[in-house]
Amino acid sequence: MAVRAVIASSSPSAAFPATFHRKLHICPSSLNPSFPVRSTNLRFHQASSRQVRVYGSTITLDPLAKVLHNNSEEAGYFACPICYEPLIRKGPPGFNLPAIYRSGFKCQKCNKTFSSKDVFLDLTVTSGMKEFNEIKPVRTELFRSPLVSFLYERGWRQNFNRSGFPGPEEEFNMAQEYFEPVAGGLLVDVSCGSGLFSRKFAKSGSYSAVIALDFSENMLRQCYEFSKKDESLSNTNFALVRADVSRLPFASSSVDAVHAGAALHCWPSPSNAVAEISRVLRSGGVFVGTTFLSTRLNSPFSNGLLRPLGQFVSQTNSSYNFFKEKEIEDLCKSCGLINYSSKVQQAFIMFSAQKP
Numbered sequence: 001m002a003v004r005a006v007i008a009s010s011s012p013s014a015a016f017p018a019t020f021h022r023k024l025h026i027c028p029s030s031l032n033p034s035f036p037v038r039s040t041n042l043r044f045h046q047a048s049s050r051q052v053r054v055y056g057s058t059i060t061l062d063p064l065a066k067v068l069h070n071n072s073e074e075a076g077y078f079a080c081p082i083c084y085e086p087l088i089r090k091g092p093p094g095f096n097l098p099a100i101y102r103s104g105f106k107c108q109k110c111n112k113t114f115s116s117k118d119v120f121l122d123l124t125v126t127s128g129m130k131e132f133n134e135i136k137p138v139r140t141e142l143f144r145s146p147l148v149s150f151l152y153e154r155g156w157r158q159n160f161n162r163s164g165f166p167g168p169e170e171e172f173n174m175a176q177e178y179f180e181p182v183a184g185g186l187l188v189d190v191s192c193g194s195g196l197f198s199r200k201f202a203k204s205g206s207y208s209a210v211i212a213l214d215f216s217e218n219m220l221r222q223c224y225e226f227s228k229k230d231e232s233l234s235n236t237n238f239a240l241v242r243a244d245v246s247r248l249p250f251a252s253s254s255v256d257a258v259h260a261g262a263a264l265h266c267w268p269s270p271s272n273a274v275a276e277i278s279r280v281l282r283s284g285g286v287f288v289g290t291t292f293l294s295t296r297l298n299s300p301f302s303n304g305l306l307r308p309l310g311q312f313v314s315q316t317n318s319s320y321n322f323f324k325e326k327e328i329e330d331l332c333k334s335c336g337l338i339n340y341s342s343k344v345q346q347a348f349i350m351f352s353a354q355k356p
């Protein structure tokens, strides 16, 4: 179990004078149950009042813990995409859309700052760069287009049913079953697109927080548009983050659940992506993904509503990365994940694997 605590430090370093985050393994049974339990990021502080044992070390839970926790708890979710150091947050407390947009984030190691552009927090390596411009492979760039982002939940995604995708409601229920062991934890919906699953996860109440993450600015804008119309999301711990799946802005072993719907075939490097997902998952954490298997049936755009886009899509379609089931299993296992299992229907596969 992951635990957040304040620990006494008699000689804080010059680089991190009063407060900084660090990861420790904590024996949960030694902690007061009323103490906030959620993350492996621990906040160091000099004051002291109560002491508990942490695998042989003494840690101190101090009265200021609650104040610090209230003001900075959420910063613990995000890490610098360059050095993976936890980001320091300045701004109003709360892990909800308005509070995060009004906050600034900074890496104390590389001094890079991050803020919300429009409606999402940009945690890409290229965030804030003025001259440098990097073009990703077409399977990533395609989804950055405003038109594709707009159409995605308005016909594009429904077309996947032709290849065996059961549809968002059923896929959500299937994923929730896989995520049962990590209920109550932090879920990151990687490559969330317009957030059709992120919103369902957030509304389910099954998670302490949900982060909808995508590389596409326009997909995240769509996600925001859908979210703000849904009042039931206003009181949930829900954030929109722009990031590259190959460089996830989270500390190692800090995430309980990663969902990646219809995404593996779109990633520039599926192996870097799954390795990165494995890195951020904590022990026992669960990864659930869906994709199109490499079969004759895996051309979701060849018929139906989106036929007019056929020519455009067929040019890009050939650049998707479709895999056979054995390859996906091999990929998960090679990235250190265990307990692989899957459900297949035509070209649709939902697979799950766990961090040991």
Ligand SMILES: C[S@@+](CC[C@H](N)C(=O)[O-])C[C@H]1O[C@@H](n2cnc3c(N)ncnc32)[C@H](O)[C@@H]1O
Pocket: 139, 140, 143, 144, 157, 190, 191, 192, 193, 194, 195, 196, 197, 213, 214, 215, 216, 219, 243, 244, 245, 246, 260, 261, 262, 263, 266, 267, 268
């Ligand atoms: C087919 S959509 C899937 C959307 C949604 N998860 C679903 O189940 O329908 C694939 C998504 O992967 C995202 N994507 C592509 N390359 C990515 C990358 N390098 N990092 C993060 N997301 C990426 C795209 O922007 C797009 O939103």
